[in-house]
Amino acid sequence: MEETQVVIVGGGPAGLATAACLNRLSIQNIVLERDDCCASLWRKRAYDRLKLHLAKPYCQLPYMPFPHNAPTYISRLDFIAYLDNYMSCFGIEPRCCRSVERAWYDKVEGKWMVVVNNKGSGVEERYVCRYLVAASGENSEGFLPDVPGLKSFHGEVLHSSGYENGERFRGKDVLVVGCGNSGMEIAYDLSNYAANTSIVVRSPVHVLTKDIVRVGMFLLKYLPCKVVDPICINLAKMKYGNSSKYGIRRPKGGPFLIKAKTGRSPTIDVGCMNRIKKGEIKVLPSITYVKEDHVRFAYGIVNCFDAIIFATGYKSTVLNWLEDEKGQFNEEDGFPKQRPPNHWKGESGLYCAGFGRQGLLGISNDAQNIARDIATLAA
Ligand SMILES: Cc1cc2nc3c(=O)[nH]c(=O)nc-3n(C[C@H](O)[C@H](O)[C@H](O)COP(=O)(O)OP(=O)(O)OC[C@H]3O[C@@H](n4cnc5c(N)ncnc54)[C@H](O)[C@@H]3O)c2cc1C
Numbered sequence: 355m356e357e358t359q360v361v362i363v364g365g366g367p368a369g370l371a372t373a374a375c376l377n378r379l380s381i382q383n384i385v386l387e388r389d390d391c392c393a394s395l396w397r398k399r400a401y402d403r404l405k406l407h408l409a410k411p412y413c414q415l416p417y418m419p420f421p422h423n424a425p426t427y428i429s430r431l432d433f434i435a436y437l438d439n440y441m442s443c444f445g446i447e448p449r450c451c452r453s454v455e456r457a458w459y460d461k462v463e464g465k466w467m468v469v470v471n472n473k474g475s476g477v478e479e480r481y482v483c484r485y486l487v488a489a490s491g492e493n494s495e496g497f498l499p500d501v502p503g504l505k506s507f508h509g510e511v512l513h514s515s516g517y518e519n520g521e522r523f524r525g526k527d528v529l530v531v532g533c534g535n536s537g538m539e540i541a542y543d544l545s546n547y548a549a550n551t552s553i554v555v556r557s558p559v560h561v562l563t564k565d566i567v568r569v570g571m572f573l574l575k576y577l578p579c580k581v582v583d584p585i586c587i588n589l590a591k592m593k594y595g596n597s598s599k600y601g602i603r604r605p606k607g608g609p610f611l612i613k614a615k616t617g618r619s620p621t622i623d624v625g626c627m628n629r630i631k632k633g634e635i636k637v638l639p640s641i642t643y644v645k646e647d648h649v650r651f652a653y654g655i656v657n658c659f660d661a662i663i664f665a666t667g668y669k670s671t672v673l674n675w676l677e678d679e680k681g682q683f684n685e686e687d688g689f690p691k692q693r694p695p696n697h698w699k700g701e702s703g704l705y706c707a708g709f710g711r712q713g714l715l716g717i718s719n720d721a722q723n724i725a726r727d728i729a730t731l732a733a
């Protein structure tokens with residue numbers, strides 16, 4: 355049994371940023387990471403060509419801006435290097451191969467009890483702390499929808515978190531399901547590797563360029579969403595014309611309003627739209643069922659595929675390990691019930707870093723808020 359002031363569950367950007375803010379205030383903390391490395395989403399579960407979609411000022415963690423000579427959009431490998439540097443600068447030493455299996459609040463002691471499976475030694479470890487930070491990520495586990503007949507599929511089935519690049523799909527018929535940021539970029543990547551690519555787009559989606567998002571983020575500093583959204587939509591119309599001709603319909607609400615209300619990000623186009631326009635990537639409607647080598651879609655469309663890649667999003671796994679006696683998290687999606695800007699603080703010394711659906715910028719704010727709050731309470 356080891357006692358510390360704060361246990362942080364998860365060594366991704368949110369856990370590391372929180373540890374850095376606590377270390378600066380000399381507040382004792384331990385970061386527990388289930389994988390054999392920190393930031394495993396970025397090292398192991400993201401595709402090769404990934405770059406941050408937001409410009410660098412929106413992606414930096416507290417107290418360490420990206421260098422002036424770094425490109426505006428940081429690559430996956432540069433972001434990993436930045437995180438490694440961040441850890442050494444702030445003296446963060448995550449304990450890896452530590453999967454948090456259970457955490458509960460002991461009312462008598464007024465402390466959190468944390469049970470960990472040390473995957474290296476196979477031995478169970480126990481930690482006791484006054485404050486517990488859930489930083490296990492909005493993207494903790496890939497979400498695979500229940501598609502009728504999928505088990506009978508003859509080809510390969512993959513979640514986007516397991517996709518690296520299109521090399522082994524060259525010349526193959528590949529279906530990408532989902533048109534969020536992962537789906538649109540993976541479809542484009544597959545098409546770069548000469549895979550015969552199709553993408554399922556079942557709902558309306560805002561597709562914007564990086565530049566339009568950058569303009570939008572800048573304007574939002576001075577103007578309300580209801581002014582910024584129409585500007586962004588008009589810029590998108592100028593860029594893409596009427597994309598519903600190609601099966602990409604726009605939602606009723608604006609992109610930043612939807613982001614603020616639901617957390618769903620607009621899809622940032624890195625080249626997929628042009629391929630769709632040229633007919634090089636085919637847009638398909640909802641899947642009805644899968645049978646052996648073929649997939650049936652709405653409107654009776656049937657096509658054969660060698661592989662299906664599900665870019666259908668992620669799940670939070672907080673409720674797999676947290677005993678949530680006070681019902682602070684939603685049972686359906688494992689997100690805190692408190693909505694931003696109040697999502698980071700729970701009860702009994704429980705905190706959430708990285709659950710505001712606001713990307714790295716939100717993580718940076720959460721980490722600073724949490725450390726400040728703990729410093730005040732612990733003083
Ligand atoms: C492909 C992709 C690209 C993205 N790009 C951007 C971007 O450009 N800009 C942006 O702002 N946001 C982006 N995001 C959003 C993304 O969520 C954040 O950037 C960031 O990685 C989230 O950090 P996090 O620390 O909250 O979660 P994660 O990075 O998921 O880290 C959580 C960590 O907790 C560990 N963990 C989980 N459960 C346990 C457990 N029970 N015990 C111990 N450890 C556990 C995990 O192994 C993981 O290392 C992207 C997301 C994805 C999926």
Ligand SMILES: NC(=O)C1=CN([C@@H]2O[C@H](COP(=O)(O)OP(=O)(O)OC[C@H]3O[C@@H](n4cnc5c(N)ncnc54)[C@H](OP(=O)(O)O)[C@@H]3O)[C@@H](O)[C@H]2O)C=CC1
Pocket residue numbers: 404405406407408493499514531532533534535536537539554556557619640641665666667668
């Ligand atoms: N470079 C970057 O910055 C990147 C950032 N990201 C971020 O990571 C997070 C996760 O993104 P992503 O992995 O794209 O996941 P998302 O949750 O954003 O998107 C999932 C997509 O899958 C669709 N979908 C879900 N279930 C089905 C189904 N049964 N049939 C058809 N379509 C379905 C959804 O459509 P529907 O709306 O109909 O439910 C949606 O289009 C986001 O925050 C994203 O912005 C991801 C990649 C790159």
Ligand SMILES: O=C(O)C(=O)Cc1c[nH]c2ccccc12
Pocket residue numbers: 407408567613619620711712713714715
């Ligand atoms: O990549 C993501 O999912 C993010 O949440 C980053 C993000 C925060 N605010 C935004 C507004 C528009 C597009 C992406 C983001």
